[in-house]
Amino acid sequence: MTVRVVLADDHQLLREGVAALLDRTSDIEVIAAVEDGVAAVDITSELGPDVVLMDVSMPVLNGIEATRSIVREQPAVRVVVLSMHADPHTVSTALAAGASGYVLKGCAAAELVAAIRSVAGGRGYLTPAVTGGVLRELSELRSTVVPALTSRERVVLQLIAEGHSTGAIALLLGISAKTVGTHREHLMAKVGVRSVAGLTKYAVRQGVTTLDHGE
Amino acid sequence: MTVRVVLADDHQLLREGVAALLDRTSDIEVIAAVEDGVAAVDITSELGPDVVLMDVSMPVLNGIEATRSIVREQPAVRVVVLSMHADPHTVSTALAAGASGYVLKGCAAAELVAAIRSVAGGRGYLTPAVTGGVLRELSELRSTVVPALTSRERVVLQLIAEGHSTGAIALLLGISAKTVGTHREHLMAKVGVRSVAGLTKYAVRQGVTTLDHGE
DNA sequence: GGCCACAATCAGAGAATTGCTGATTTCCCG
DNA sequence: CGGGAAATCAGCAATTCTCTGATTGTGGCC
Incomplete structure (x- = not known):
């Protein structure tokens, strides 16, 4: 060799x-x-x-x-x-x-x-x-190409990646489903992705969630 | 020790x-x-x-x-x-x-x-x-708890995990969006998950897609 | 103090997707 | 020749998404 x-x-x-x-x-x-x-x-x-x-x-x-x-x-x-x-x-x-x-x-x-x-x-x-x-x-x-996520966004990201629906996240966080939707949109814009699949992969890469259980 | x-x-x-x-x-x-x-x-x-x-x-x-x-x-x-x-x-x-x-x-x-x-x-x-x-x-x-995916389901799984929407997958495969939806439901049932996030993680674990790019 | 940027919150409206039920066709296996 | 599974599609109500627009609070800056 x-x-x-x-x-x-x-x-x-x-x-x-x-x-x-x-x-x-x-x-x-x-x-x-x-x-x-x-x-x-x-x-x-x-x-x-x-x-x-x-x-x-x-x-x-x-x-x-x-x-x-x-x-x-x-x-x-x-x-x-x-x-x-x-x-x-x-x-x-x-x-x-x-x-x-x-x-x-x-x-x-x-x-x-x-x-x-x-x-x-x-x-x-x-x-x-x-x-x-x-x-x-x-x-x-x-930090310039991928703007830092806000703390709220990180929380929502994790919940999305864990498989929770918009409504469920709204209930969990005690906010409106509309707000959760806005957070999700901001997340997708920042991460440069336009699907839950992309967000999930990003979350896994970032260690925000695990690949363990299905959801 | x-x-x-x-x-x-x-x-x-x-x-x-x-x-x-x-x-x-x-x-x-x-x-x-x-x-x-x-x-x-x-x-x-x-x-x-x-x-x-x-x-x-x-x-x-x-x-x-x-x-x-x-x-x-x-x-x-x-x-x-x-x-x-x-x-x-x-x-x-x-x-x-x-x-x-x-x-x-x-x-x-x-x-x-x-x-x-x-x-x-x-x-x-x-x-x-x-x-x-x-x-x-x-x-x-x-094989009993997690039934094997069919070949069509694997294809759809990959496309979902790559971030494509139902409509986009339908176009790519030349089938109806309804059919794609049915495949997705079968996938979720088989994998034991009820969200795109869960499906995406499963796909990554199975090596059907990569964690690379966001989507 | 006033101004500005931004995080966080929410809403409306139309488009798209989801969830569930049900059906048809094709094809393979015993 | 069934029986069963895969693959296809539809209807319909409920949910979610997308896009636009708005309000509130906070922190930094002149």
Whole structure:
């Protein structure tokens, strides 16, 4: 079970150095090293590696776009982005493009190996220096794209997901059925869904209810 | 981390013999041995053991009822039923009463120890001689209690769980909305649920749809 | 203090869905 | 050749949904 790796970076010295480092590891094999994004896409579709180690800044086609292309065409291939910078924007763009891992060029060889093994195993890898920013970005996106639910809405969501009818919820909460309907509409609008089925899935994902019993 | 065990059996010789066997094992300690079901319930609520080793046939209160009582009052206590017979009815009754394990009196000491360790660790234990019967019983129950869905019903279930309305499903399938409604009713009746929320959860559990996107 | 945004509440009216009963057709199995 | 189950559809009353519009209370902000 060796992990087959394609390396894409526009600096020859880095390519050779990283290849040497990785080849010291018995379970990782560098099967190709290319110097631009187009070559990375081509060689990946030809060789079908397990992991592509992708530099961000490359001529012809940058690493982000190359990642997007590879992930779209070969979802089984995992991409680890190798970058000089830890700025949250680059990181989240790379991850949005479909990268499974993100490591900095300043990292130790051991970390690079850990990242490759992690993504080859189907997990992800984020170098500690960027995780904070990613989490912050994530929560910001969550709150702007998906507005926070109000406490009342959360209660109604839970009851809906538990299978209660509008009338039943109104009785339980001691409010009018009309109000429950309004809450439901607000919920659907916020969650971006237009059915009880969608609301229920959202509730399950959010942990507001369980999948346990039928309702 | 020794496992504290209460032993309940109406034959003194068996109590002494099993206690001796278990005490040879360093991580298992028999803290009490009683001779009827009532005493088992009493001593269990008093001592709070990790595991109760429970004979099925006992005077005053049989092992099944004693198990039911113990599990209801002290859910943290695990019960291993010790029985002479492997008949599926006894086994499934015992498991339905809340037993976590089932071993035969004809088993080796090593198996008893394995069973006790397993249930103490929060898992279950079924002696191989009875697993076949239990699985058969289970699938029979499944098919009678939860009748198999027809292929058409599965299709409708999926579409409902994906958030489509009755009218939309009718269009997609090229049938009347009334028919879709009938399918939905049959689904709810079979699944034992009376809401789209319940159906959606069932669909997710069954893998008919995913939790991914909202709808 | 006044203003504004928003949560929470409710209502009206027409459209859609639900729940229940009942029926027909087709098809497979013994 | 039945018998039964699956799949289809209808009628009808009750409920729910959708959309629009409105009121009240609260908290933050100038």
